[in-house]
Amino acid sequence: MSVKVFAGPSSWIESAAITQCHQVAALDGMIHVAGMPDLHPGKGAPIGAAMLSSVLYPFLVGSDIGCGIAVFPFRLKKVVPERLAKRFPDLDEPVPPPGDVPGGYGEGLGTVGRGNHFVELARVDEVFPPPRALPPAPPTAPPLPPAQTSPQTSLQTSPQTSLQTSAQTSLQASPSPSPSLSQTSPLASRSPLASPSASASASPALAAGDHVLIVHSGSRGFGERILRAHTEVHGAGPATDPAAYLEAHDSAVLWGSLNRRTLAERVGSALGADVGEPILDVCHNAVEIRDGLYLHRKGAAPGDGQDVLIAGTRGTRSYLVSAHAGPDAGFSVAHGAGRKMSRSDALKRGKAKHTVEELRRTPVGSLVVCGDRQLLFEEAPTAYKRIEQVIADLTVFSLATPRLTTVPVITYKTADKHMSPPASRTARRR
Numbered sequence: 001m002s003v004k005v006f007a008g009p010s011s012w013i014e015s016a017a018i019t020q021c022h023q024v025a026a027l028d029g030m031i032h033v034a035g036m037p038d039l040h041p042g043k044g045a046p047i048g049a050a051m052l053s054s055v056l057y058p059f060l061v062g063s064d065i066g067c068g069i070a071v072f073p074f075r076l077k078k079v080v081p082e083r084l085a086k087r088f089p090d091l092d093e094p095v096p097p098p099g100d101v102p103g104g105y106g107e108g109l110g111t112v113g114r115g116n117h118f119v120e121l122a123r124v125d126e127v128f129p130p131p132r133a134l135p136p137a138p139p140t141a142p143p144l145p146p147a148q149t150s151p152q153t154s155l156q157t158s159p160q161t162s163l164q165t166s167a168q169t170s171l172q173a174s175p176s177p178s179p180s181l182s183q184t185s186p187l188a189s190r191s192p193l194a195s196p197s198a199s200a201s202a203s204p205a206l207a208a209g210d211h212v213l214i215v216h217s218g219s220r221g222f223g224e225r226i227l228r229a230h231t232e233v234h235g236a237g238p239a240t241d242p243a244a245y246l247e248a249h250d251s252a253v254l255w256g257s258l259n260r261r262t263l264a265e266r267v268g269s270a271l272g273a274d275v276g277e278p279i280l281d282v283c284h285n286a287v288e289i290r291d292g293l294y295l296h297r298k299g300a301a302p303g304d305g306q307d308v309l310i311a312g313t314r315g316t317r318s319y320l321v322s323a324h325a326g327p328d329a330g331f332s333v334a335h336g337a338g339r340k341m342s343r344s345d346a347l348k349r350g351k352a353k354h355t356v357e358e359l360r361r362t363p364v365g366s367l368v369v370c371g372d373r374q375l376l377f378e379e380a381p382t383a384y385k386r387i388e389q390v391i392a393d394l395t396v397f398s399l400a401t402p403r404l405t406t407v408p409v410i411t412y413k414t415a416d417k418h419m420s421p422p423a424s425r426t427a428r429r430r
């Protein structure tokens with residue numbers, strides 16, 4: 001029941017998020033809570049955290065089970081952003097599901113979903129020279145770098161804000177997951193997505209100027225249905241039948257991945273692009289079984305020996321990193337910049353600060369396809385923390401090594417009826 005937050009003295013972490021980490025640490029069976037530098041408060045549980053426990057808690061994964069970020073090589077003959085933005089298909093309209101869709105859940109396949117989800121055409125910007133040798137994941141807790149001690153003082157606004165303390169509540173004996181479950185769960189042995197830590201670090205064959213499609217989406221209504229079935233009976237309590245929850249969870253993880261591929265194919269075919277196999281597809285809301293324990297991740301990417309795209313915002317760079325996090329960090333890294341403002345604050349402040357036109361063309365010159373004005377403000381780049389700070393923290397704490405950056409060209413959030421595709425404009429003229 002320890003809590004450790006990987007944020008340096010210059011990083012701003014809301015005290016409410018630290019409080020949530022300690023509340024989670026006090027749960028029965030909880031062993032360790034690792035907060036990432038993009039840590040921020042969520043609904044009842046922190047976002048940007050990896051939580052290791054002998055007890056399985058579905059609410060710690062949340063409703064968007066299987067949400068993740070995939071990066072696809074996206075080869076286009078000519079990139080004229082204004083023209084391409086108009087050709088994006090309506091990604092709020094689902095496609096017919098295949099017969100063997102995971103979990104038999106057919107609704108909403110091929111849709112991006114609202115909120116933070118997005119499909120982004122991005123350009124590879126800076127490619128960093130390869131590191132000489134990646135440090136292996138430490139077998140035990142590494143000594144703290146100097147930066148780790150300072151935030152303890154800078155964040156001491158409440159008794160619960162110290163960054164590495166033991167939770168006040170003592171660990172109560174709780175049943176460990178049965179060994180047979182750990183061995184037989186699909187999570188223990190199946191696909192790299194279902195077993196996030198299993199995937200190897202691949203060197204992406206990308207060069208500056210190449211284009212990629214970044215797809216951030218989850219399991220839409222499927223994950224929500226799975227969580228609701230649990231919470232309606234047990235609220236924030238543990239899963240009484242972990243195997244049943246895990247079976248549904250694994251289907252949602254696969255569904256999320258299928259959805260990201262479907263989105264990439266839809267956009268590829270509408271834009272006339274050649275879409276390759278994903279360079280990476282990493283799920284940041286899931287539970288992994290590790291040494292017979294449950295490692296819950298909510299807004300945290302598996303980070304022990306694999307590449308991860310850490311999203312910035314639609315108006316800043318994103319970073320592809322090689323992750324090498326150890327047990328202290330819950331074998332995890334950040335998944336994004338993390339929200340700095342609540343949606344309502346972003347809306348209120350944004351309206352005073354930005355025009356809609358400003359938000360449709362970002363400071364890096366990229367275009368935003370978003371027909372929903374409110375979402376434009378809620379998701380403004382200024383609503384997020386600085387991605388450079390997140391990456392600096394991951395680097396200082398030896399959790400990740402930056403490999404390259406991407407810069408947005410077109411970010412699709414939701415259909416914009418003013419930007420109809422050429423085909424429908426032609427149809428209307430007839």
Ligand SMILES: Nc1nc2c(ncn2[C@@H]2O[C@H](COP(=O)(O)O)[C@@H](O)[C@H]2O)c(=O)[nH]1
Nearest residue numbers: 116118299311312313314318336337338411
């Ligand atoms: N490159 C972009 N990144 C974005 C955009 N909108 C949000 N974000 C980042 O994604 C993470 C994901 O958050 P999650 O908790 O919903 O999984 C978020 O922290 C932002 O940093 C965007 O349009 N483009």
Ligand SMILES: [Mn+2]
Nearest residue numbers: 067068216284
């Ligand atoms: Mn997500």
